[in-house]
Amino acid sequence: MKVEIWSDYVCPFCYIGKRKFELALEKFAHKDKIEIVFKSFELDPSADPNSNESTYSMLAAKYGMSIEKAKETTVGVAEQAAAVGLSFHFDLTVSTNTFDAHRLVQYATQFGKQKEMSERLFKAYFTEGHNVGNREKLAVLAEEIGLDQAAAAEMLQSSQYADIVREEEAEGSQLGIRGVPFYVFDRKYAVSGAQSPEVFLDTLNKAWKEKHPAFIQVNEGDTDALCTDGYCVPDSPKS
Structure with a gap:
Protein backbone atom coordinates (compact mmCIF):
# COMPACT_ATOMS: atom_id res chain seq x y z
CA MET A 1 0.00 0.00 0.00
CA LYS A 2 1.30 3.43 -0.92
CA VAL A 3 1.18 6.56 1.21
CA GLU A 4 2.11 9.78 -0.59
CA ILE A 5 3.07 12.76 1.56
CA TRP A 6 3.13 16.28 0.16
CA SER A 7 5.29 18.48 2.38
CA ASP A 8 7.87 21.27 2.49
CA TYR A 9 11.11 21.29 4.46
CA VAL A 10 10.49 24.69 6.06
CA CYS A 11 6.99 23.72 7.19
CA PRO A 12 6.96 23.03 10.95
CA PHE A 13 3.73 21.04 10.85
CA CYS A 14 5.16 18.87 8.09
CA TYR A 15 7.93 17.72 10.45
CA ILE A 16 5.52 17.33 13.35
CA GLY A 17 3.09 15.45 11.13
CA LYS A 18 5.86 13.23 9.83
CA ARG A 19 6.74 12.16 13.35
CA LYS A 20 3.08 11.57 14.29
CA PHE A 21 2.60 9.47 11.19
CA GLU A 22 5.69 7.44 12.08
CA LEU A 23 4.31 6.85 15.59
CA ALA A 24 1.11 5.54 14.02
CA LEU A 25 3.03 3.37 11.59
CA GLU A 26 4.87 1.69 14.46
CA LYS A 27 1.51 0.42 15.74
CA PHE A 28 0.23 -0.62 12.32
CA ALA A 29 0.16 -4.38 11.90
CA HIS A 30 1.29 -4.24 8.27
CA LYS A 31 3.90 -1.49 8.50
CA ASP A 32 6.42 -3.50 6.46
CA LYS A 33 4.01 -3.46 3.53
CA ILE A 34 3.70 0.33 3.36
CA GLU A 35 5.52 2.30 0.67
CA ILE A 36 6.04 5.93 1.68
CA VAL A 37 6.70 8.53 -0.99
CA PHE A 38 7.55 12.15 -0.19
CA LYS A 39 6.12 14.59 -2.72
CA SER A 40 7.23 18.15 -3.46
CA PHE A 41 5.38 21.26 -2.29
CA GLU A 42 6.79 24.76 -1.91
CA LEU A 43 5.21 27.10 0.61
CA ASP A 44 6.91 30.10 -0.99
CA PRO A 45 8.37 29.43 -4.46
CA SER A 46 9.47 33.08 -4.69
CA ALA A 47 11.62 32.96 -1.55
CA ASP A 48 15.28 33.90 -1.86
CA PRO A 49 17.53 30.92 -1.02
CA ASN A 50 20.25 33.29 0.19
CA SER A 51 18.26 35.94 2.05
CA ASN A 52 19.06 34.60 5.54
CA GLU A 53 16.09 36.61 6.84
CA SER A 54 15.05 35.33 10.26
CA THR A 55 11.78 33.47 10.61
CA TYR A 56 10.59 36.07 13.11
CA SER A 57 11.26 38.90 10.67
CA MET A 58 9.54 37.02 7.85
CA LEU A 59 6.44 36.35 9.96
CA ALA A 60 6.31 39.94 11.20
CA ALA A 61 6.42 41.29 7.65
CA LYS A 62 3.99 38.74 6.25
CA TYR A 63 1.31 39.18 8.93
CA GLY A 64 1.93 42.79 9.93
CA MET A 65 2.94 42.05 13.50
CA SER A 66 5.81 42.93 15.78
CA ILE A 67 8.90 40.76 16.13
CA GLU A 68 7.87 39.95 19.70
CA LYS A 69 4.42 38.85 18.55
CA ALA A 70 6.03 36.75 15.84
CA LYS A 71 8.15 35.02 18.46
CA GLU A 72 5.05 34.31 20.53
CA THR A 73 3.36 32.60 17.60
CA THR A 74 6.14 30.01 17.40
CA VAL A 75 6.05 29.01 21.07
CA GLY A 76 3.03 26.75 20.76
CA VAL A 77 4.42 25.14 17.61
CA ALA A 78 7.69 24.35 19.38
CA GLU A 79 5.71 22.81 22.24
CA GLN A 80 3.80 20.59 19.82
CA ALA A 81 7.11 19.49 18.34
CA ALA A 82 8.54 18.71 21.77
CA ALA A 83 5.50 16.56 22.54
CA VAL A 84 6.56 14.13 19.80
CA GLY A 85 10.26 14.24 20.62
CA LEU A 86 11.38 17.01 18.24
CA SER A 87 13.47 20.04 19.16
CA PHE A 88 12.62 23.21 17.24
CA HIS A 89 14.81 26.32 17.40
CA PHE A 90 12.98 29.09 15.58
CA ASP A 91 15.61 31.56 16.77
CA LEU A 92 18.01 29.83 14.34
CA THR A 93 15.76 29.27 11.32
CA VAL A 94 15.80 31.55 8.28
CA SER A 95 13.42 32.20 5.40
CA THR A 96 14.63 30.33 2.32
CA ASN A 97 13.70 28.69 -0.96
CA THR A 98 13.29 24.90 -0.89
CA TYR A 125 16.40 23.26 9.32
CA PHE A 126 14.29 23.11 12.48
CA THR A 127 16.76 21.72 15.01
CA GLU A 128 20.14 22.87 13.74
CA GLY A 129 19.14 26.10 12.01
CA HIS A 130 20.82 25.39 8.66
CA ASN A 131 19.72 27.11 5.48
CA VAL A 132 18.33 24.25 3.39
CA GLY A 146 25.92 8.40 2.68
CA LEU A 147 25.78 10.08 -0.72
CA ASP A 148 28.76 11.47 -2.59
CA GLN A 149 29.11 15.16 -1.75
CA ALA A 150 30.83 16.14 -5.01
CA ALA A 151 28.24 14.33 -7.11
CA ALA A 152 25.41 15.92 -5.15
CA ALA A 153 26.99 19.36 -5.55
CA GLU A 154 27.32 18.81 -9.30
CA MET A 155 23.68 17.78 -9.54
CA LEU A 156 22.57 20.87 -7.61
CA GLN A 157 24.43 23.12 -10.04
CA SER A 158 22.48 21.58 -12.89
CA SER A 159 18.74 21.55 -13.58
CA GLN A 160 18.37 17.82 -12.91
CA TYR A 161 15.14 16.68 -11.25
CA ALA A 162 13.56 20.11 -11.68
CA ASP A 163 10.94 18.64 -13.98
CA ILE A 164 10.02 15.96 -11.43
CA VAL A 165 9.60 18.53 -8.67
CA ARG A 166 7.36 20.64 -10.89
CA GLU A 167 5.35 17.59 -11.93
CA GLU A 168 4.73 16.64 -8.30
CA GLU A 169 3.72 20.18 -7.42
CA ALA A 170 1.29 20.22 -10.34
CA GLU A 171 -0.02 16.81 -9.32
CA GLY A 172 -0.71 18.10 -5.84
CA SER A 173 -2.53 21.10 -7.26
CA GLN A 174 -4.68 18.83 -9.42
CA LEU A 175 -5.60 16.84 -6.31
CA GLY A 176 -6.74 20.06 -4.66
CA ILE A 177 -3.85 20.31 -2.21
CA ARG A 178 -3.53 23.91 -1.05
CA GLY A 179 -1.58 23.38 2.17
CA VAL A 180 0.75 20.88 3.76
CA PRO A 181 1.28 18.37 5.18
CA PHE A 182 -1.15 16.35 3.10
CA TYR A 183 -1.27 12.54 3.13
CA VAL A 184 -2.86 10.41 0.43
CA PHE A 185 -3.47 6.73 1.15
CA ASP A 186 -3.61 4.57 -1.99
CA ARG A 187 -5.48 7.43 -3.72
CA LYS A 188 -8.55 6.43 -1.68
CA TYR A 189 -8.21 8.34 1.58
CA ALA A 190 -6.61 11.65 2.50
CA VAL A 191 -5.54 13.30 5.74
CA SER A 192 -4.77 17.01 5.88
CA GLY A 193 -2.53 18.51 8.56
CA ALA A 194 -0.45 17.15 11.42
CA GLN A 195 -3.21 15.00 12.84
CA SER A 196 -2.87 12.74 15.87
CA PRO A 197 -1.23 9.30 15.56
CA GLU A 198 -4.69 7.84 16.25
CA VAL A 199 -6.16 9.51 13.16
CA PHE A 200 -3.28 8.27 11.02
CA LEU A 201 -3.57 4.73 12.39
CA ASP A 202 -7.31 4.66 11.80
CA THR A 203 -6.81 5.78 8.20
CA LEU A 204 -4.08 3.21 7.63
CA ASN A 205 -6.40 0.47 8.87
CA LYS A 206 -9.31 1.65 6.72
CA ALA A 207 -7.18 1.89 3.61
CA TRP A 208 -5.62 -1.50 4.24
CA LYS A 209 -8.97 -3.24 4.78
CA GLU A 210 -10.31 -1.76 1.56
CA LYS A 211 -7.26 -2.95 -0.37
CA HIS A 212 -7.21 -6.37 1.32
CA PRO A 213 -10.85 -7.27 2.07
CA ALA A 214 -11.77 -10.48 3.83
CA PHE A 215 -14.09 -12.76 1.85
CA ILE A 216 -16.42 -15.69 2.49
CA GLN A 217 -15.73 -18.85 0.55
CA VAL A 218 -18.61 -21.16 -0.30
CA ASN A 219 -17.58 -24.75 -1.07
CA GLU A 220 -18.83 -25.89 -4.45
CA GLY A 221 -22.00 -27.94 -4.16
CA ASP A 222 -22.63 -27.03 -0.53
CA THR A 223 -23.95 -23.51 0.04
CA ASP A 224 -23.86 -23.97 3.81
CA ALA A 225 -20.23 -25.00 3.99
CA LEU A 226 -17.94 -22.23 5.26
CA CYS A 227 -14.36 -22.07 6.38
CA THR A 228 -13.91 -23.44 9.88
CA ASP A 229 -13.29 -20.05 11.47
CA GLY A 230 -16.21 -18.37 9.74
CA TYR A 231 -14.25 -16.61 7.04
CA CYS A 232 -11.29 -17.09 4.81
CA VAL A 233 -8.10 -15.06 4.91
CA PRO A 234 -7.48 -12.35 2.32
CA ASP A 235 -5.37 -12.97 -0.76
CA SER A 236 -1.63 -12.93 -0.28
CA PRO A 237 -0.68 -9.54 1.17
CA LYS A 238 0.32 -6.93 -1.38
CA SER A 239 2.42 -3.90 -0.67
Whole structure:
Protein backbone atom coordinates (compact mmCIF):
# COMPACT_ATOMS: atom_id res chain seq x y z
CA MET A 1 0.00 0.00 0.00
CA LYS A 2 1.30 3.43 -0.92
CA VAL A 3 1.18 6.56 1.21
CA GLU A 4 2.11 9.78 -0.59
CA ILE A 5 3.07 12.76 1.56
CA TRP A 6 3.13 16.28 0.16
CA SER A 7 5.29 18.48 2.38
CA ASP A 8 7.87 21.27 2.49
CA TYR A 9 11.11 21.29 4.46
CA VAL A 10 10.49 24.69 6.06
CA CYS A 11 6.99 23.72 7.19
CA PRO A 12 6.96 23.03 10.95
CA PHE A 13 3.73 21.04 10.85
CA CYS A 14 5.16 18.87 8.09
CA TYR A 15 7.93 17.72 10.45
CA ILE A 16 5.52 17.33 13.35
CA GLY A 17 3.09 15.45 11.13
CA LYS A 18 5.86 13.23 9.83
CA ARG A 19 6.74 12.16 13.35
CA LYS A 20 3.08 11.57 14.29
CA PHE A 21 2.60 9.47 11.19
CA GLU A 22 5.69 7.44 12.08
CA LEU A 23 4.31 6.85 15.59
CA ALA A 24 1.11 5.54 14.02
CA LEU A 25 3.03 3.37 11.59
CA GLU A 26 4.87 1.69 14.46
CA LYS A 27 1.51 0.42 15.74
CA PHE A 28 0.23 -0.62 12.32
CA ALA A 29 0.16 -4.38 11.90
CA HIS A 30 1.29 -4.24 8.27
CA LYS A 31 3.90 -1.49 8.50
CA ASP A 32 6.42 -3.50 6.46
CA LYS A 33 4.01 -3.46 3.53
CA ILE A 34 3.70 0.33 3.36
CA GLU A 35 5.52 2.30 0.67
CA ILE A 36 6.04 5.93 1.68
CA VAL A 37 6.70 8.53 -0.99
CA PHE A 38 7.55 12.15 -0.19
CA LYS A 39 6.12 14.59 -2.72
CA SER A 40 7.23 18.15 -3.46
CA PHE A 41 5.38 21.26 -2.29
CA GLU A 42 6.79 24.76 -1.91
CA LEU A 43 5.21 27.10 0.61
CA ASP A 44 6.91 30.10 -0.99
CA PRO A 45 8.37 29.43 -4.46
CA SER A 46 9.47 33.08 -4.69
CA ALA A 47 11.62 32.96 -1.55
CA ASP A 48 15.28 33.90 -1.86
CA PRO A 49 17.53 30.92 -1.02
CA ASN A 50 20.25 33.29 0.19
CA SER A 51 18.26 35.94 2.05
CA ASN A 52 19.06 34.60 5.54
CA GLU A 53 16.09 36.61 6.84
CA SER A 54 15.05 35.33 10.26
CA THR A 55 11.78 33.47 10.61
CA TYR A 56 10.59 36.07 13.11
CA SER A 57 11.26 38.90 10.67
CA MET A 58 9.54 37.02 7.85
CA LEU A 59 6.44 36.35 9.96
CA ALA A 60 6.31 39.94 11.20
CA ALA A 61 6.42 41.29 7.65
CA LYS A 62 3.99 38.74 6.25
CA TYR A 63 1.31 39.18 8.93
CA GLY A 64 1.93 42.79 9.93
CA MET A 65 2.94 42.05 13.50
CA SER A 66 5.81 42.93 15.78
CA ILE A 67 8.90 40.76 16.13
CA GLU A 68 7.87 39.95 19.70
CA LYS A 69 4.42 38.85 18.55
CA ALA A 70 6.03 36.75 15.84
CA LYS A 71 8.15 35.02 18.46
CA GLU A 72 5.05 34.31 20.53
CA THR A 73 3.36 32.60 17.60
CA THR A 74 6.14 30.01 17.40
CA VAL A 75 6.05 29.01 21.07
CA GLY A 76 3.03 26.75 20.76
CA VAL A 77 4.42 25.14 17.61
CA ALA A 78 7.69 24.35 19.38
CA GLU A 79 5.71 22.81 22.24
CA GLN A 80 3.80 20.59 19.82
CA ALA A 81 7.11 19.49 18.34
CA ALA A 82 8.54 18.71 21.77
CA ALA A 83 5.50 16.56 22.54
CA VAL A 84 6.56 14.13 19.80
CA GLY A 85 10.26 14.24 20.62
CA LEU A 86 11.38 17.01 18.24
CA SER A 87 13.47 20.04 19.16
CA PHE A 88 12.62 23.21 17.24
CA HIS A 89 14.81 26.32 17.40
CA PHE A 90 12.98 29.09 15.58
CA ASP A 91 15.61 31.56 16.77
CA LEU A 92 18.01 29.83 14.34
CA THR A 93 15.76 29.27 11.32
CA VAL A 94 15.80 31.55 8.28
CA SER A 95 13.42 32.20 5.40
CA THR A 96 14.63 30.33 2.32
CA ASN A 97 13.70 28.69 -0.96
CA THR A 98 13.29 24.90 -0.89
CA PHE A 99 13.26 24.06 -4.61
CA ASP A 100 16.81 22.68 -4.52
CA ALA A 101 16.05 20.74 -1.35
CA HIS A 102 13.21 19.00 -3.17
CA ARG A 103 15.51 18.28 -6.11
CA LEU A 104 18.02 16.77 -3.69
CA VAL A 105 15.36 14.46 -2.29
CA GLN A 106 14.60 13.29 -5.82
CA TYR A 107 18.32 12.67 -6.33
CA ALA A 108 18.55 10.72 -3.08
CA THR A 109 15.57 8.64 -4.15
CA GLN A 110 17.64 7.20 -6.99
CA PHE A 111 19.92 5.69 -4.34
CA GLY A 112 17.12 4.43 -2.12
CA LYS A 113 17.64 7.20 0.44
CA GLN A 114 14.55 9.37 0.11
CA LYS A 115 13.48 8.70 3.69
CA GLU A 116 16.92 9.50 5.11
CA MET A 117 17.29 12.68 3.04
CA SER A 118 13.88 13.99 4.03
CA GLU A 119 14.53 13.46 7.72
CA ARG A 120 17.97 15.05 7.48
CA LEU A 121 16.57 18.16 5.80
CA PHE A 122 13.87 18.63 8.42
CA LYS A 123 16.31 18.22 11.28
CA ALA A 124 18.91 20.45 9.66
CA TYR A 125 16.40 23.26 9.32
CA PHE A 126 14.29 23.11 12.48
CA THR A 127 16.76 21.72 15.01
CA GLU A 128 20.14 22.87 13.74
CA GLY A 129 19.14 26.10 12.01
CA HIS A 130 20.82 25.39 8.66
CA ASN A 131 19.72 27.11 5.48
CA VAL A 132 18.33 24.25 3.39
CA GLY A 133 18.24 26.53 0.36
CA ASN A 134 22.01 26.83 0.28
CA ARG A 135 23.49 24.43 -2.25
CA GLU A 136 26.80 23.97 -0.46
CA LYS A 137 25.00 23.03 2.73
CA LEU A 138 22.68 20.70 0.85
CA ALA A 139 25.65 18.83 -0.62
CA VAL A 140 27.10 18.41 2.87
CA LEU A 141 23.79 17.06 4.15
CA ALA A 142 23.72 14.60 1.27
CA GLU A 143 27.13 13.30 2.29
CA GLU A 144 25.94 12.88 5.87
CA ILE A 145 23.38 10.30 4.75
CA GLY A 146 25.92 8.40 2.68
CA LEU A 147 25.78 10.08 -0.72
CA ASP A 148 28.76 11.47 -2.59
CA GLN A 149 29.11 15.16 -1.75
CA ALA A 150 30.83 16.14 -5.01
CA ALA A 151 28.24 14.33 -7.11
CA ALA A 152 25.41 15.92 -5.15
CA ALA A 153 26.99 19.36 -5.55
CA GLU A 154 27.32 18.81 -9.30
CA MET A 155 23.68 17.78 -9.54
CA LEU A 156 22.57 20.87 -7.61
CA GLN A 157 24.43 23.12 -10.04
CA SER A 158 22.48 21.58 -12.89
CA SER A 159 18.74 21.55 -13.58
CA GLN A 160 18.37 17.82 -12.91
CA TYR A 161 15.14 16.68 -11.25
CA ALA A 162 13.56 20.11 -11.68
CA ASP A 163 10.94 18.64 -13.98
CA ILE A 164 10.02 15.96 -11.43
CA VAL A 165 9.60 18.53 -8.67
CA ARG A 166 7.36 20.64 -10.89
CA GLU A 167 5.35 17.59 -11.93
CA GLU A 168 4.73 16.64 -8.30
CA GLU A 169 3.72 20.18 -7.42
CA ALA A 170 1.29 20.22 -10.34
CA GLU A 171 -0.02 16.81 -9.32
CA GLY A 172 -0.71 18.10 -5.84
CA SER A 173 -2.53 21.10 -7.26
CA GLN A 174 -4.68 18.83 -9.42
CA LEU A 175 -5.60 16.84 -6.31
CA GLY A 176 -6.74 20.06 -4.66
CA ILE A 177 -3.85 20.31 -2.21
CA ARG A 178 -3.53 23.91 -1.05
CA GLY A 179 -1.58 23.38 2.17
CA VAL A 180 0.75 20.88 3.76
CA PRO A 181 1.28 18.37 5.18
CA PHE A 182 -1.15 16.35 3.10
CA TYR A 183 -1.27 12.54 3.13
CA VAL A 184 -2.86 10.41 0.43
CA PHE A 185 -3.47 6.73 1.15
CA ASP A 186 -3.61 4.57 -1.99
CA ARG A 187 -5.48 7.43 -3.72
CA LYS A 188 -8.55 6.43 -1.68
CA TYR A 189 -8.21 8.34 1.58
CA ALA A 190 -6.61 11.65 2.50
CA VAL A 191 -5.54 13.30 5.74
CA SER A 192 -4.77 17.01 5.88
CA GLY A 193 -2.53 18.51 8.56
CA ALA A 194 -0.45 17.15 11.42
CA GLN A 195 -3.21 15.00 12.84
CA SER A 196 -2.87 12.74 15.87
CA PRO A 197 -1.23 9.30 15.56
CA GLU A 198 -4.69 7.84 16.25
CA VAL A 199 -6.16 9.51 13.16
CA PHE A 200 -3.28 8.27 11.02
CA LEU A 201 -3.57 4.73 12.39
CA ASP A 202 -7.31 4.66 11.80
CA THR A 203 -6.81 5.78 8.20
CA LEU A 204 -4.08 3.21 7.63
CA ASN A 205 -6.40 0.47 8.87
CA LYS A 206 -9.31 1.65 6.72
CA ALA A 207 -7.18 1.89 3.61
CA TRP A 208 -5.62 -1.50 4.24
CA LYS A 209 -8.97 -3.24 4.78
CA GLU A 210 -10.31 -1.76 1.56
CA LYS A 211 -7.26 -2.95 -0.37
CA HIS A 212 -7.21 -6.37 1.32
CA PRO A 213 -10.85 -7.27 2.07
CA ALA A 214 -11.77 -10.48 3.83
CA PHE A 215 -14.09 -12.76 1.85
CA ILE A 216 -16.42 -15.69 2.49
CA GLN A 217 -15.73 -18.85 0.55
CA VAL A 218 -18.61 -21.16 -0.30
CA ASN A 219 -17.58 -24.75 -1.07
CA GLU A 220 -18.83 -25.89 -4.45
CA GLY A 221 -22.00 -27.94 -4.16
CA ASP A 222 -22.63 -27.03 -0.53
CA THR A 223 -23.95 -23.51 0.04
CA ASP A 224 -23.86 -23.97 3.81
CA ALA A 225 -20.23 -25.00 3.99
CA LEU A 226 -17.94 -22.23 5.26
CA CYS A 227 -14.36 -22.07 6.38
CA THR A 228 -13.91 -23.44 9.88
CA ASP A 229 -13.29 -20.05 11.47
CA GLY A 230 -16.21 -18.37 9.74
CA TYR A 231 -14.25 -16.61 7.04
CA CYS A 232 -11.29 -17.09 4.81
CA VAL A 233 -8.10 -15.06 4.91
CA PRO A 234 -7.48 -12.35 2.32
CA ASP A 235 -5.37 -12.97 -0.76
CA SER A 236 -1.63 -12.93 -0.28
CA PRO A 237 -0.68 -9.54 1.17
CA LYS A 238 0.32 -6.93 -1.38
CA SER A 239 2.42 -3.90 -0.67
